[in-house]
Amino acid sequence: MTRAADNPIRVMVVDDSAVVRQVVTGLLQAAPDIEVMAAVSDPVLAIERLKTAWPDVIVLDVEMPRMDGITFLRMIMSQRPTPVVICSTLTEKGAKTTLEAMSAGAVAIVTKPKLGLKQFLQDASDELVSTVRAAARANVRRLAPGSGAAPVVASAKHTADAILPAATRAMTTTTERVVALGTSTGGTQALEEVLTALPRVSPGIVIVQHMPEKFTAAFAARLDTLCHITVKEAEHNDRVVPGRALIAPGGRHMLLKRSGAQYHVEVVDGPLVNRHRPSVDVLFRSVAKSAGANALGVIMTGMGDDGAAGLLEMRNQGARTLAQDEESCVVFGMPKEAIKRGGAERVVALSGIASEIQRQLL
Numbered sequence: 001m002t003r004a005a006d007n008p009i010r011v012m013v014v015d016d017s018a019v020v021r022q023v024v025t026g027l028l029q030a031a032p033d034i035e036v037m038a039a040v041s042d043p044v045l046a047i048e049r050l051k052t053a054w055p056d057v058i059v060l061d062v063e064m065p066r067m068d069g070i071t072f073l074r075m076i077m078s079q080r081p082t083p084v085v086i087c088s089t090l091t092e093k094g095a096k097t098t099l100e101a102m103s104a105g106a107v108a109i110v111t112k113p114k115l116g117l118k119q120f121l122q123d124a125s126d127e128l129v130s131t132v133r134a135a136a137r138a139n140v141r142r143l144a145p146g147s148g149a150a151p152v153v154a155s156a157k158h159t160a161d162a163i164l165p166a167a168t169r170a171m172t173t174t175t176e177r178v179v180a181l182g183t184s185t186g187g188t189q190a191l192e193e194v195l196t197a198l199p200r201v202s203p204g205i206v207i208v209q210h211m212p213e214k215f216t217a218a219f220a221a222r223l224d225t226l227c228h229i230t231v232k233e234a235e236h237n238d239r240v241v242p243g244r245a246l247i248a249p250g251g252r253h254m255l256l257k258r259s260g261a262q263y264h265v266e267v268v269d270g271p272l273v274n275r276h277r278p279s280v281d282v283l284f285r286s287v288a289k290s291a292g293a294n295a296l297g298v299i300m301t302g303m304g305d306d307g308a309a310g311l312l313e314m315r316n317q318g319a320r321t322l323a324q325d326e327e328s329c330v331v332f333g334m335p336k337e338a339i340k341r342g343g344a345e346r347v348v349a350l351s352g353i354a355s356e357i358q359r360q361l362l
Contacts, residue, residue: 014058014064016041024036027121059132063097109215134331167316178295180296181206182297183209184209186329187210189330204246206254210276230245232244234248234249237265298353299343311338323348327349
């Protein structure tokens with residue numbers, strides 16, 4: 001639910017590009033429930049404006065003169081935690097920098113190209129507005145240093161039918177176990193907490209975290225340095241084995257496949273599903289088809305409903321299914337919808353998910 005026009009979401013835009021400031025301000029101001037209270041060229045000017053008024057959401061560039069966005073973000077999160085949306089250039093170098101911003105507590109990412117910027121921002125107006133609205137509702141208390149979140153992507157809404165048909169029969173139970181995790185806004189924080197708590201001997205894990213291309217490789221590499229298990233961006237035909245987590249690459253769908261007693265992943269192109277690529281519903285449906293009762297499905301913090309239908313399909317095929325509880329979510333949208341549809345067998349706190357994963361080995 002959005003706010004009334006007489007109580008709008010107050011936004012500050014901080015970007016050294018005059019074009020970005022102008023276009024972003026115009027797009028946000030066109031929404032009846034959003035008011036841009038300030039648009040400034042760097043964090044130093046933003047700090048001056050914050051002395052007189054504080055926004056509900058800050059839209060922030062990363063690379064700027066006088067003070068970089070990450071330093072400013074850390075200052076904000078330490079003094080007065082506020083939802084921050086990073087507006088970042090979609091490059092490999094930019095991905096690593098943006099991950100630092102996510103680690104410092106950013107709520108979401110909106111990516112922007114180096115060329116055709118004005119037209120891109122206009123085309124992505126729905127994404128920008130929905131991201132700001134989601135940020136305004138975010139539980140920033142969950143975004144302590146070391147946290148982060150995911151982008152919201154807007155487009156035509158397809159279901160998982162666009163990629164693969166639903167399962168028609170349950171898979172035979174075997175000793176091989178698979179854990180499927182799906183998450184979005186707030187998910188980088190949640191995944192870090194879960195994966196770093198796992199010992200080296202853990203079930204094979206497949207993950208969809210809503211994130212743009214070029215960002216998932218850097219994200220997986222960062223987690224790999226922090227975790228006892230191996231974490232990598234998935235490649236086509238990668239094996240799903242104990243002690244390894246595979247993260248779907250941004251911009252492509254990931255499916256679980258079974259060959260004999262072994263599991264592997266397929267990385268495929270295709271339309272956006274639930275406005276996302278990769279889509280949690282696509283992964284969960286493939287797990288329902290290929291693993292059935294051999295799987296555990298977990299839907300975690302995120303905006304929207306991606307994964308809710310797939311989690312129910314997993315449960316109907318005999319898998320155990322969990323949803324993260326509201327208190328520990330940054331945004332409760334995805335788990336809430338999964339619970340509403342009956343896909344979640346149980347609701348658990350973020351702190352309990354790692355132990356649930358370990359139980360898969362019993």
